Amino acid sequence: MKHATGLAAAVATSVLLGSVAALAEPNPAKTWPGFRGHDMSGIALSKKLPEKWSQTEGVAWSQEIPGRGWSSPIVWDDTVFITSAISSKEFKQPSPGIYGNDYIAELRKQGLSQEEIMKRLRARDNENTEEAGELRYMLYALDAKTGEIKWQREAVRMAPFGGRHRKNTFASETPVTDGKRVYAYFGRNVGLFVYDTKGKLLWKKQWEPQPIYLDFGTASSPVVHDDRVYLQQDNEKESALVALDAKSGKEVWQAARTFEGMLKSAWTTPFVWENAQRTEVVTTGPSGVISYSLDGKELWRMKTQLHSSAISPLAENGLLYIGIGAQGDASRPFYAVKPGASGDITLAKDTTSNEYVVWSHPRAAGYTASPLVYGGRIYLVHDLGIMVVLDAVSGQELYKARAGGVGNTFSASPVGAGDRVYLLNEEGATIVLDATSAEYKELARNELDELSLASPAVAGDAIFIRTQSKLYRIGR
Numbered sequence: 001m002k003h004a005t006g007l008a009a010a011v012a013t014s015v016l017l018g019s020v021a022a023l024a025e026p027n028p029a030k031t032w033p034g035f036r037g038h039d040m041s042g043i044a045l046s047k048k049l050p051e052k053w054s055q056t057e058g059v060a061w062s063q064e065i066p067g068r069g070w071s072s073p074i075v076w077d078d079t080v081f082i083t084s085a086i087s088s089k090e091f092k093q094p095s096p097g098i099y100g101n102d103y104i105a106e107l108r109k110q111g112l113s114q115e116e117i118m119k120r121l122r123a124r125d126n127e128n129t130e131e132a133g134e135l136r137y138m139l140y141a142l143d144a145k146t147g148e149i150k151w152q153r154e155a156v157r158m159a160p161f162g163g164r165h166r167k168n169t170f171a172s173e174t175p176v177t178d179g180k181r182v183y184a185y186f187g188r189n190v191g192l193f194v195y196d197t198k199g200k201l202l203w204k205k206q207w208e209p210q211p212i213y214l215d216f217g218t219a220s221s222p223v224v225h226d227d228r229v230y231l232q233q234d235n236e237k238e239s240a241l242v243a244l245d246a247k248s249g250k251e252v253w254q255a256a257r258t259f260e261g262m263l264k265s266a267w268t269t270p271f272v273w274e275n276a277q278r279t280e281v282v283t284t285g286p287s288g289v290i291s292y293s294l295d296g297k298e299l300w301r302m303k304t305q306l307h308s309s310a311i312s313p314l315a316e317n318g319l320l321y322i323g324i325g326a327q328g329d330a331s332r333p334f335y336a337v338k339p340g341a342s343g344d345i346t347l348a349k350d351t352t353s354n355e356y357v358v359w360s361h362p363r364a365a366g367y368t369a370s371p372l373v374y375g376g377r378i379y380l381v382h383d384l385g386i387m388v389v390l391d392a393v394s395g396q397e398l399y400k401a402r403a404g405g406v407g408n409t410f411s412a413s414p415v416g417a418g419d420r421v422y423l424l425n426e427e428g429a430t431i432v433l434d435a436t437s438a439e440y441k442e443l444a445r446n447e448l449d450e451l452s453l454a455s456p457a458v459a460g461d462a463i464f465i466r467t468q469s470k471l472y473r474i475g476r
Helices: 002-016 101-109 114-125
Strands: 059-064 074-076 079-087 135-143 149-158 181-185 192-196 201-205 223-225 228-233 240-245 251-256 271-274 279-285 288-292 298-303 314-316 319-323 334-337 357-361 372-374 377-381 386-391 397-402 415-417 420-424 429-434 442-447 457-459 462-466 470-474
Touching: 074 457, 079 181, 079 470, 101 114, 135 181, 135 192, 149 192, 223 271, 271 314, 279 319, 372 415
Parallel strands: none
Antiparallel strands: 059 470, 074 079, 079 135, 135 149, 181 192, 192 201, 223 228, 228 240, 240 251, 271 279, 279 288, 288 298, 314 319, 319 334, 334 357, 372 377, 377 386, 386 397, 415 420, 420 429, 429 442, 457 462, 462 470
């Protein structure tokens, strides 16, 4: 009973805090307005989500989505919005799991230069502009009840600037809505296109393209808060956090971002943290965390080891949670930070906390999947399937497991609902865990048998799952 109360508190807190809760929503339980839903928490308000399904059983509908995209679906009342990129050419196919370290080691044994190694990696893993051809960047609006496409809009038609990694797409940024407008973003190198909920283009904003590390493509999603749109545009030449007026698209401010080390690009979504002391915009970059005031001034930063940042921050229990991922298991730090920080709050060598870093764990964060803080616990899933569960207050490790068993790999971020945690693996299987158990306990495994790298959305009593070719509504 004590733990069940904790779950209820987690759901209630996610409703009361954050920017999304302040919006005039038709019913918060029927909405999933942006990346990871309300407050970027991954917490669903429904306690009646389905536990078991297949490609044919428990499916309300499935709809083919033309083209390719790993953006997540978003839901507002009776409409589901999703983006995609369409080409007349065949896209280079993704595959599950992380490959590269063994391959790189093999190339180094051959005595190849770093330049030649990078060249071979790009040839193997990347799709260049010529291979992609001209793309149609699309926004779709689907009827949430039937799956029928209400309307579709071509935001722009153009050849991409630079390529993409085989596990990325040219439409990996999740759109966001405030109920008045839908913000479809395809990265700095394509632009932001803003529509009303009926599909009328209201305004658009485009920038001079900039190179991305190893031509991996972009993925940072837009965030809307108090009639502003925040965009994290980390690249190899001109990184910035940009604030736009949500009604007009006019730039409110732009904060230049600088990092130590060779890597400059990142793929994380900024997080608006409303805490007891102030509201700030927290960003995770390739070599640290930087937080900004609402007027674009740097408040604090925390330096970390150099990583390809893809994990987004979130807040719960009055704390900010930040993960810095890596391909391997050696260095995957995770931090809990309290409000009010200023200046440099980097941990001293061989320490795990300081005045503002409440606690840290050296090897817990995922690489691609963002964390879930739910029911007093933190669920962290690495791409290779290693799941670490921590106590959300103390940071104590509660248990560690191979999510789904050996061979399961993950890109999607977990979802919490009722007394369950939902983990979607890269091959389209959703593993349902018991969130009340003191140890790893699977309740169900549900197969859709198609690659799935996008995080699910939840609205009402339904789960919306995007696979490589389809969008599914699971449940009523």
